[in-house]
Amino acid sequence: MGPLQFIATSARFVLRGGKAYWLWVGFLVALIVWGVLAYIDQFNSGLIVTNMRDQVSWAFYIGNFTFLVGVAAAAVVLVIPAYIYHWGPIKEVALLGEILAISAIVMCLLFVVVDMGRPDRFWHLIPVIGHMNFPSSVLAWDVVVLNIYLVLNLVIVTHILYRGMQGRSYNQRLVVPLVLFSIPAAVGIHTVTAFIYAGLPGRPYWNASILAPRFLCSAFCSGPAVMLVLFQILQRTTNIAIKDAAIWKVAELMAYAMFINLFLLGAEIFKEYYSATEHLIHFQYLFTGIHGHHALVPYAWAFVCCGISAFLLFLFPATRRNVVTLNLGCLLIYASVYIEKGMGLVMPAFTPDTLGEIYEYTPTLHELRIGAGIFSTGFLVFTVLCRIAIPILTGQFAAVHAHAGRDSLRGRLTTAPTPHQPSAAGGRHL
Amino acid sequence: MPDPRTDAITCGDTEDDAKVDPVTLSRRDFLTAVGMAAAGFLAGCSPEVREAYLQKHFLELSPPEVEARLGRLHADYAKRFGTQVQVSALPAQPGVVFGYALDLSRCIGCRRCVYACVKENNQSRNPQIQWIRVLEMEKKKGIDFEAANPYYNPEQVPDPEHFYLPVACQQCRTPQCTRVCPVGATWQEPDGIVVIDYDWCIGCRCCMSACPYGARHFNWGEPEVPAAELNPNMHVLGNRPRPRGVVEKCTFCIQRVRAGRYPACVEICPVGARKFGNLLDPESEIARILREKRVFVLKAELKTEPKFYYFYGI
Ligand code: SF4
Ligand code: SF4
Numbered sequence: 001m002g003p004l005q006f007i008a009t010s011a012r013f014v015l016r017g018g019k020a021y022w023l024w025v026g027f028l029v030a031l032i033v034w035g036v037l038a039y040i041d042q043f044n045s046g047l048i049v050t051n052m053r054d055q056v057s058w059a060f061y062i063g064n065f066t067f068l069v070g071v072a073a074a075a076v077v078l079v080i081p082a083y084i085y086h087w088g089p090i091k092e093v094a095l096l097g098e099i100l101a102i103s104a105i106v107m108c109l110l111f112v113v114v115d116m117g118r119p120d121r122f123w124h125l126i127p128v129i130g131h132m133n134f135p136s137s138v139l140a141w142d143v144v145v146l147n148i149y150l151v152l153n154l155v156i157v158t159h160i161l162y163r164g165m166q167g168r169s170y171n172q173r174l175v176v177p178l179v180l181f182s183i184p185a186a187v188g189i190h191t192v193t194a195f196i197y198a199g200l201p202g203r204p205y206w207n208a209s210i211l212a213p214r215f216l217c218s219a220f221c222s223g224p225a226v227m228l229v230l231f232q233i234l235q236r237t238t239n240i241a242i243k244d245a246a247i248w249k250v251a252e253l254m255a256y257a258m259f260i261n262l263f264l265l266g267a268e269i270f271k272e273y274y275s276a277t278e279h280l281i282h283f284q285y286l287f288t289g290i291h292g293h294h295a296l297v298p299y300a301w302a303f304v305c306c307g308i309s310a311f312l313l314f315l316f317p318a319t320r321r322n323v324v325t326l327n328l329g330c331l332l333i334y335a336s337v338y339i340e341k342g343m344g345l346v347m348p349a350f351t352p353d354t355l356g357e358i359y360e361y362t363p364t365l366h367e368l369r370i371g372a373g374i375f376s377t378g379f380l381v382f383t384v385l386c387r388i389a390i391p392i393l394t395g396q397f398a399a400v401h402a403h404a405g406r407d408s409l410r411g412r413l414t415t416a417p418t419p420h421q422p423s424a425a426g427g428r429h430l
Numbered sequence: 431m432p433d434p435r436t437d438a439i440t441c442g443d444t445e446d447d448a449k450v451d452p453v454t455l456s457r458r459d460f461l462t463a464v465g466m467a468a469a470g471f472l473a474g475c476s477p478e479v480r481e482a483y484l485q486k487h488f489l490e491l492s493p494p495e496v497e498a499r500l501g502r503l504h505a506d507y508a509k510r511f512g513t514q515v516q517v518s519a520l521p522a523q524p525g526v527v528f529g530y531a532l533d534l535s536r537c538i539g540c541r542r543c544v545y546a547c548v549k550e551n552n553q554s555r556n557p558q559i560q561w562i563r564v565l566e567m568e569k570k571k572g573i574d575f576e577a578a579n580p581y582y583n584p585e586q587v588p589d590p591e592h593f594y595l596p597v598a599c600q601q602c603r604t605p606q607c608t609r610v611c612p613v614g615a616t617w618q619e620p621d622g623i624v625v626i627d628y629d630w631c632i633g634c635r636c637c638m639s640a641c642p643y644g645a646r647h648f649n650w651g652e653p654e655v656p657a658a659e660l661n662p663n664m665h666v667l668g669n670r671p672r673p674r675g676v677v678e679k680c681t682f683c684i685q686r687v688r689a690g691r692y693p694a695c696v697e698i699c700p701v702g703a704r705k706f707g708n709l710l711d712p713e714s715e716i717a718r719i720l721r722e723k724r725v726f727v728l729k730a731e732l733k734t735e736p737k738f739y740y741f742y743g744i
Contacts (some may be wrong), residue, residue: 020557036697045651045652045676046649046650046651046652046674047633047648047650048557048650048651050650052650053650054644054646054647054648055639055644057635057639058635058638058639059636085648107709112634115634115635116632116633116634116675117632117633117634117635117648117674117675117676117677118631118632118673118675118676119633120475120483121613121630121631122632124487124613124615124630124632125612125613125632130613131487131490131614132612132613132614132615133611133612133613133614136609136610136611137610137611137612137636138610139612139634139636140612140613143612147522157595191598196610198634199610200606200610200639200640201606201642201732201733202606202639202640202729202732203639204644232546247519254580277575278574278575279590281576349639352575352576353644354575354576354641354642354643354644354686355578355580355597355643355644356575356577357562357564357573357578357580357644379562395576
């Protein structure tokens with residue numbers, strides 16, 4: 001099978017689907033078009049169509065970027081417990097995590113691009129042909145590590161799928177080191193992203209050594225939350241063997257991560273409120289509002305409450321084993337981290353600005369539309385990649401292949417499907 | 431479970447694949463195609479657009495290339511504003527490091543410096559960009575940015591309860607802004623002025639997050655300078671009209687001071703609160719102030735080491 005055939009086969013997978021699938025794809029495409037139209041506007045008139053100004057010079061786009069770096073990083077980190085606890089379908093976990101990581105990084109890079117004043121000069125960021133400010137600029141580092149991480153995940157995923165289509169198992173000597181390398185790389189992208197903020201002495205709200213650990217903890221909540229929901233869908237709609245115990249284990253680990261996240265936040269809050277220096281004002285803006293400016297206050301309490309309730313739901317075995325409370329917990333954790341890492345991280349640092357001026361920011365419709373378009377792009381990438389990966393993972397593809405009588409033994413995937421759920425849902429499409 | 435529709439898919443190596451390496455071939459094809467598409471796109475553009483798009487970092491230009499860029503700017507501005515302009519690229523003089531001092535006991539908060547700066551440096555009138563921010567501070571609080579008011583009424587100055595603190599770029603010796611720039615579009619010149627290459631800045635606004643003095647301003651919309659008010663005496667790293675989507679800030683009036691003149695704000699100040707000169711020249715006014723007065727800098731704890739000093743002269 002050559003690369004062209006690989007693409008053709010993949011396309012065939014992607015173009016095959018029921019009504020629900022096409023409705024979903026249509027919905028995403030519609031949102032993307034809506035976002036692209038807004039972006040064309042922004043491209044023609046400048047970032048003035050956003051509500052960012054000199055006082056709050058980064059906002060919605062950069063907040064989303066930061067959040068998504070966390071999702072990208074944490075999706076892959078799930079590979080560690082999968083190894084340690086012998087979940088069995090390690091390849092499924094790794095592959096799906098990497099597919100999620102690819103989608104998240106695509107969204108990250110898009111958010112960076114739409115935030116740029118001069119996207120036409122993007123090539124200035126490319127080493128050799130551009131002019132990178134190494135090693136002093138953390139953003140330059142971030143661009144490099146994010147791209148390495150993207151390429152790494154693309155290589156692994158493409159390799160596994162390509163081999164899968166050929167009916168062959170993946171090359172252990174290639175994939176295992178790469179997967180192992182992707183774990184420190186995941187920690188790296190999130191740490192470097194945190195350092196962009198933590199390294200700025202002029203912004204006391206960010207200039208805390210605790211910022212990078214907080215980033216990692218919250219990421220270990222949001223990334224797996226997506227994976228948990230996904231695992232459950234796959235459990236029900238395909239014959240991929242993901243054990244319930246594995247799902248519960250992830251939920252338990254998330255509870256610990258959430259606890260550390262809240263603890264670190266509490267440590268920062270104690271330090272700021274007890275010492276009550278001039279730095280306190282940014283926390284006050286977030287949690288209680290200052291001088292009649294309260295835009296963020298409801299969100300701040302929402303993220304604290306969501307975080308605590310999710311922590312409790314995942315802490316008790318009874319609630320993390322219950323489908324309803326488990327998914328509620330995922331939703332709460334996701335919401336909590338989204339607010340915390342999005343608006344809650346970026347805006348208080350700029351309010352008040354370095355000279356004490358308060359400019360209260362709320363995103364414009366343009367920003368929301370562009371954001372929705374980027375999220376839809378990410379979901380589309382994710383849907384398309386899953387569409388190709390799942391038949392290969394479930395062994396559906398290999399079965400056909402064996403049936404065709406070619407290459408029969410080598411053709412089977414290493415983890416032959418062993419549906420632990422007696423339901424005959426195995427063949428159903430997502 | 432087998433889906434009959436997948437039957438048509440062929441798997442396994444074909445004979446062709448064994449002969450030529452399809453991966454390399456297609457990759458090469460792909461790269462060639464991308465390169466050709468990019469080249470085609472650029473070839474389709476006018477030479478000016480092509481040149482503007484592909485230009486290099488300012489510090490990597492050879493002298494003839496600097497001349498070429500100035501020529502392009504002259505032509506561009508002549509067309510846009512309908513007047514002749516003079517864009518210089520005068521470099522830093524050896525033995526010169528510029529410094530600034532501001533006498534807080536004299537400043538009356540009239541904001542004449544703000545408006546003179548806007549005019550001199552061709553700042554956008556709409557959306558409004560002002561490099562100098564004058565803060566009204568309560569006397570009993572001292573310098574407290576939290577209690578500062580930039581929107582006081584200039585008709586009612588000086589107010590006896592308040593004093594006035596003008597802030598612009600502090601021309602830090604260890605600038606936070608240049609350190610974070612991912613593409614090196616902003617740097618400190620040998621004479622200490624921190625400049626921006628408006629043709630290289632990508633508009634990421636890292637430097638705005640990093641600057642502790644709110645000195646950097648972004649062109650959120652298309653900057654507007656009325657042709658009648660254009661200052662035709664320009665420097666390529668200073669007051670020439672900026673494009674949209676890039677950052678700008680005070681350059682100590684690089685176009686003036688490198689030609690031996692005072693910055694516009696120093697000239698306009700009605701009470702003589704603003705002092706300027708060469709820090710390395712012991713005879714200069716700025717050197718004398720540093721010798722004889724007790725000066726301070728803003729946010730000294732951040733170790734940005736500004737070359738912009740404040741003092742109380744009387
Ligand atoms: S005041 Fe701000 S913009 Fe000026 S040199 Fe210092 S950090 Fe840079
Ligand atoms: S906005 Fe321009 S000058 Fe500032 S950091 Fe980004 S590229 Fe550099």
